[in-house]
Amino acid sequence: GAGVSQTPSNKVTEKGKYVELRCDPISGHTALYWYRQSLGQGPEFLIYFQGTGAADDSGLPNDRFFAVRPEGSVSTLKIQRTERGDSAVYLCASSPSGMEGMAEAFFGQGTRLTVV
Amino acid sequence: AQTVTQSQPEMSVQEAETVTLSCTYDTSENNYYLFWYKQPPSRQMILVIRQEAYKQQNATENRFSVNFQKAAKSFSLKISDSQLGDTAMYFCALINYGQNFVFGPGTRLSVLP
Numbered sequence: 293g294a295g296v297s298q299t300p301s302n303k304v305t306e307k308g309k310y311v312e313l314r315c316d317p318i319s320g321h322t323a324l325y326w327y328r329q330s331l332g333q334g335p336e337f338l339i340y341f342q343g344t345g346a347a348d349d350s351g352l353p354n355d356r357f358f359a360v361r362p363e364g365s366v367s368t369l370k371i372q373r374t375e376r377g378d379s380a381v382y383l384c385a386s387s388p389s390g391m392e393g394m395a396e397a398f399f400g401q402g403t404r405l406t407v408v
Numbered sequence: 409a410q411t412v413t414q415s416q417p418e419m420s421v422q423e424a425e426t427v428t429l430s431c432t433y434d435t436s437e438n439n440y441y442l443f444w445y446k447q448p449p450s451r452q453m454i455l456v457i458r459q460e461a462y463k464q465q466n467a468t469e470n471r472f473s474v475n476f477q478k479a480a481k482s483f484s485l486k487i488s489d490s491q492l493g494d495t496a497m498y499f500c501a502l503i504n505y506g507q508n509f510v511f512g513p514g515t516r517l518s519v520l521p
Contacts, residue, residue, distance in 0.1 A: 325508055334412075334511035335453075335497055348508060381451055387508070394503050395441050395460070399453035 294318075296400035298384050301389030304406045305374055313369040313403045316317055323393060326335050326359055329402070341367060342389065342402040374407045383406075410435045412502050412514035421490045422520050428475075429485045429515050433498030438462075440504045442476065444485045447514075448496040456498070459483065490519045 297316040306309050317324050322343050326400070327335035337351035343366045356374075361367040371378055381404050387397035412433045421427035433442070442455040459467045461478050468475050471491075475484045487494055500512040 326508070327511075333515075334513045335509070337508045337510070340508045342506075346456075347506070351508070383451075383453065394505065395458055397503075397509070399454075401443075402451045404451070 315384030
């Protein structure tokens with residue numbers, strides 16, 4: 293596709309439920325990033341993939357959060373036993389590899405997750 | 409650890425005037441990029457301008473320019489001839505090679521008619 297696509301655009305779920313958020317990066321981009329943005333704040337890092345592997349998952353807040361990128365393209369962020377504090381916009385970005393690639397990162401429009 | 413600070417939670421400017429948004433950062437790396445992103449209510453993070461740390465010349469993009477002071481670790485954004493469409497949240501961000509983006513807390517800019 294022409295840009296980074298995130299689905300769904302909005303998701304409302306009940307406390308305790310499981311949710312999956314999808315990110316479809318720009319074709320050919322090897323790096324993929326997930327961020328969480330709470331209302332009125334800057335994005336906070338969750339996890340960074342280089343290809344299929346997680347290069348840095350130090351931002352995942354706890355073991356309820358997990359992300360995969362099995363074929364090095366589409367990524368899924370999975371949240372188990374959702375809590376109201378998980379409500380936020382989840383942003384995904386992708387970029388080509390390498391030093392110069394970092395300058396070519398593009399963000400998706402995000403998924404707004406609301407846990408009720 | 410990398411940090412990005414934006415000391416102005418909110419700013420306002422009259423249409424057609426100039427405004428400067430401040431950003432300071434901290435990193436121990438030599439190779440990095442700095443960015444200013446605009447985020448309107450649509451949530452889309454839109455790249456405004458970027459600066460390679462090894463380039464001394466300040467980046468410019470039409471009405472947008474930066475003042476990059478590497479020694480002082482300062483990276484301010486100047487918006488000239490402000491337009492109503494510039495109203496948005498603005499985030500300063502830093503990325504080191506092989507690592508993730510680090511964002512500041514943002515500045516809410518309002519352009520007044």
